[in-house]
Amino acid sequence: MGIDYRMVNIYVDAGNNLLAIAVGESKRMVGAIVELDIVNEIRFPYSDLKLETVLKRALQQCFSRTQRLQRRKPLREIFEYKRIFKGG
Amino acid sequence: MNIKEFSKAVKDKKLIIFGWDCDEGYYVVLTQKVPKQGFVHIEEKKLYLGKKLIDGALAKVYKRIKNGSEDNVWHYYLQIRGMNEDLSFKAIREAVINIRSQVHFAYNDKYYWIAHFNEGVRFTDDEGNSQLFKDAQSLFDHATIEGKKYINKAVAVVPIKGGLYFPQQRKRVFEIIFNKPLQSKDNNRRQISSFILNVK
Numbered sequence: 001m002g003i004d005y006r007m008v009n010i011y012v013d014a015g016n017n018l019l020a021i022a023v024g025e026s027k028r029m030v031g032a033i034v035e036l037d038i039v040n041e042i043r044f045p046y047s048d049l050k051l052e053t054v055l056k057r058a059l060q061q062c063f064s065r066t067q068r069l070q071r072r073k074p075l076r077e078i079f080e081y082k083r084i085f086k087g088g
Numbered sequence: 089m090n091i092k093e094f095s096k097a098v099k100d101k102k103l104i105i106f107g108w109d110c111d112e113g114y115y116v117v118l119t120q121k122v123p124k125q126g127f128v129h130i131e132e133k134k135l136y137l138g139k140k141l142i143d144g145a146l147a148k149v150y151k152r153i154k155n156g157s158e159d160n161v162w163h164y165y166l167q168i169r170g171m172n173e174d175l176s177f178k179a180i181r182e183a184v185i186n187i188r189s190q191v192h193f194a195y196n197d198k199y200y201w202i203a204h205f206n207e208g209v210r211f212t213d214d215e216g217n218s219q220l221f222k223d224a225q226s227l228f229d230h231a232t233i234e235g236k237k238y239i240n241k242a243v244a245v246v247p248i249k250g251g252l253y254f255p256q257q258r259k260r261v262f263e264i265i266f267n268k269p270l271q272s273k274d275n276n277r278r279q280i281s282s283f284i285l286n287v288k
Contacts, residue, residue, distance in 0.1 A: 007107040012154065014100060048147035055106050055146060 006062035008055060009035060016044035020054055022061035034067050103127045104153060106146070113139035114146070116153045185224040202227065 011019040020040040026032040040058045042051060103119045114137040119127040135149050201212045204224070211231045212218040221227040 002110075005107060005109045007105055010104040010106060010150075011098060012102040012104060020106075048144065051147045051150065052143070055150070056141070059106065059108060 003063055006059050007033075008058040008062070010055070018042040018044075018046075018051075018054075020058040022058045022064070024061075024063045025066045027066040036061065036065065036067050038064075102154070104150070105129070106150070112136060114141055116146070116149050118153050185228075200233065 007023045009021045009023065011021070018041070020042065021035045022038055022040075023033050024036040026034040038058075038061050040054050040061075042054050105117050105119060106114075107117070108114050116135050116137070117129050117131075118133040120130050122128045133153060135153060137145055137149060200214075202224075203210050203212070208220050208222045209224050209227045210218050210220050211227055219227075219231055221230065
């Protein structure tokens with residue numbers, strides 16, 4: 001089956017840092033589209049070229065794997081968000 | 089990660105989506121947080137980059153979407169596709185001739201429509217009169233509006249700020265200026281009509 005669409009969610013914080021997260025299929029809920037566990041981080045300041053390269057790469061990562069059960073590692077993911085956004 | 093944790097993690101963050109669709113090509117869209125629905129796309133703030141990604145365009149469009157200046161999107165679209173805003177009537181002409189765009193416009197409160205068919209190109213008004221041409225080039229050369237060959241004399245097309253915008257159909261209303269170059273805005277209003285172009 002060919003892929004008809006791809007999507008990258010870009011989270012932007014107040015300090016202009018970015019998290020680009022590709023989406024893919026969920027393993028638990030078949031057919032559902034969830035964010036994959038691949039986090040592309042772009043820290044401010046960044047160049048246009050870097051922004052484009054990272055976003056294009058993230059777009060290619062879409063549907064590259066199926067996302068496993070998310071329930072097993074809830075804290076790790078939230079930690080990931082916190083670490084990147086708060087710099088802690 | 090459950091919903092509470094997620095909303096805690098994304099508190100005071102913006103979400104911008106960069107995507108690709110097999111029908112429409114690449115796009116960047118801004119989302120808005122809506123209570124109980126999460127992030128919802130704002131269709132007015134969706135910018136299409138076309139089917140082929142041009143180097144440098146993505147970063148520009150991303151910044152534009154992020155900074156929230158959505159007016160004059162058309163100008164921007166022309167810019168990133170390498171077209172000149174001053175020549176935008178020409179650009180539209182090219183679009184009609186080369187990529188068979190469908191064009192709607194108004195002149196003197198009458199609506200006109202250019203559409204491509206198998207047998208040629210049809211130029212129709214809202215009263216049902218239609219003129220058929222074998223190709224778009226001859227339409228621009230010979231089509232008449234109110235008995236005059238107006239259509240080739242348009243000198244500029246200006247996007248209407250905050251004008252009608254149909255994001256789903258990717259149409260944008262334009263003002264089309266016939267005959268005279270811009271002098272003062274009020275004088276020109278009478279000669280200006282709206283112009284809708286299917287952006288492909």
